[in-house]
Amino acid sequence: MSDQSLRDIHWMLEILQTIDVGLVVINIEYEIQNWNGFMENHSGHRAQKVQNRNLFDVFPELPHTWFCQKVDTVRELNIRAFTTWEQRPYLFRFRTYHPITSTAEYMYQNSMLYPLENTSGEVEYIAIVIFDVTDVATNKLALQQANSELARISRTDALTQLYNRGYWEECLYRELLRCRRHQHTASLILLDVDHFKPVNDTHGHTAGDAVLRHLSRTIRQNVRETDIPGRYGGEEFGIILPETDSPKAFAFAERLRGLIEEEAIQIGDNSVSITVSFGVAELEQNMQTIEDWITRADEALYQSKQSGRNQVTAT
Numbered sequence: 001m002s003d004q005s006l007r008d009i010h011w012m013l014e015i016l017q018t019i020d021v022g023l024v025v026i027n028i029e030y031e032i033q034n035w036n037g038f039m040e041n042h043s044g045h046r047a048q049k050v051q052n053r054n055l056f057d058v059f060p061e062l063p064h065t066w067f068c069q070k071v072d073t074v075r076e077l078n079i080r081a082f083t084t085w086e087q088r089p090y091l092f093r094f095r096t097y098h099p100i101t102s103t104a105e106y107m108y109q110n111s112m113l114y115p116l117e118n119t120s121g122e123v124e125y126i127a128i129v130i131f132d133v134t135d136v137a138t139n140k141l142a143l144q145q146a147n148s149e150l151a152r153i154s155r156t157d158a159l160t161q162l163y164n165r166g167y168w169e170e171c172l173y174r175e176l177l178r179c180r181r182h183q184h185t186a187s188l189i190l191l192d193v194d195h196f197k198p199v200n201d202t203h204g205h206t207a208g209d210a211v212l213r214h215l216s217r218t219i220r221q222n223v224r225e226t227d228i229p230g231r232y233g234g235e236e237f238g239i240i241l242p243e244t245d246s247p248k249a250f251a252f253a254e255r256l257r258g259l260i261e262e263e264a265i266q267i268g269d270n271s272v273s274i275t276v277s278f279g280v281a282e283l284e285q286n287m288q289t290i291e292d293w294i295t296r297a298d299e300a301l302y303q304s305k306q307s308g309r310n311q312v313t314a315t
């Protein structure tokens with residue numbers, strides 16, 4: 001080999017050693033043949049120390065079956081394989097360099113597997129190339145988190161943390177469609193605090209807010225997971241009860257009414273008691289829109305108010 005060729009090989013090896021991607025070569029028995037500086041820095045093992053050691057012994061976290069299937073494909077078909085951090089956050093568990101500034105505990109990695117042929121054209125070795133994509137991954141995850149938080153905020157009522165009217169009405173619409181399509185039943189409850197204005201006038205608006213928050217908590221704690229409560233207006237709330245006919249919805253509303261009536265709400269030094277009126281409407285064949293359904297529940301609620309409040313009326 002000429003001096004020039006030797007020099008060329010030397011600087012090529014130098015590049016492979018210092019390049020900011022991980023490079024590991026294994027044989028078909030999964031024994032490590034060599035790795036570069038990136039791997040030394042992140043694993044803490046010198047290349048000589050790991051030479052001929054089984055890859056799974058050095059990295060016990062590497063999923064055995066999955067990785068072997070990948071390598072088999074690369075070897076048998078003589079093709080490359082690629083894995084992104086979104087499919088699998090990392091191949092090798094390396095702690096991140098900047099634990100303070102980075103939100104990730106471990107390095108996110110994209111990885112490539114390359115078949116390496118011997119002079120007879122047989123795949124004898126596999127090269128594993130690791131790209132550190134922690135910055136990209138954490139930025140994308142932060143963006144996804146921010147988006148889902150924005151979506152949550154846009155459907156939540158800030159005071160009560162129940163669904164706001166817009167989103168709750170969307171749920172009601174979906175429930176109406178679902179019941180129509182599958183011939184199922186559902187009920188709608190509207191409830192409105194009795195004489196709420198005097199609560200505000202006597203104890204102040206902040207106390208009124210606290211009462212609404214307390215009431216919302218009581219509602220949330222007493223509905224089923226499949227029920228959908230929401231804040232319909234100022235002191236008016238709606239609850240969608242899927243798979244519930246009118247007598248069952250009536251019984252639930254009656255229980256909730258009794259609970260609210262019995263509970264004294266402590267606000268500072270004051271104890272405030274409230275009562276609530278309810279209107280219940282089961283979905284009927286002739287209801288075309290959610291407005292039809294809401295109107296029926298509202299009529300029942302109006303009847304409860306007219307008949308003396310603190311009661312449940314079902315249509």
Ligand SMILES: Nc1nc2c(ncn2[C@@H]2O[C@H](COP(=O)(O)OP(=O)(O)OP(=O)(O)O)[C@@H](O)[C@H]2O)c(=O)[nH]1
Nearest residue numbers: 192193194195196197198200205206208209234235
């Ligand atoms: N503190 C507080 N008060 C609210 C909020 N939204 C609506 N209100 C108040 O709720 C009261 C509703 O009063 P009305 O519609 O007269 O009803 P009511 O006094 O509850 O009487 P009935 O419903 O007829 O029993 C008003 O004083 C509103 O200012 C809110 O977010 N916070």
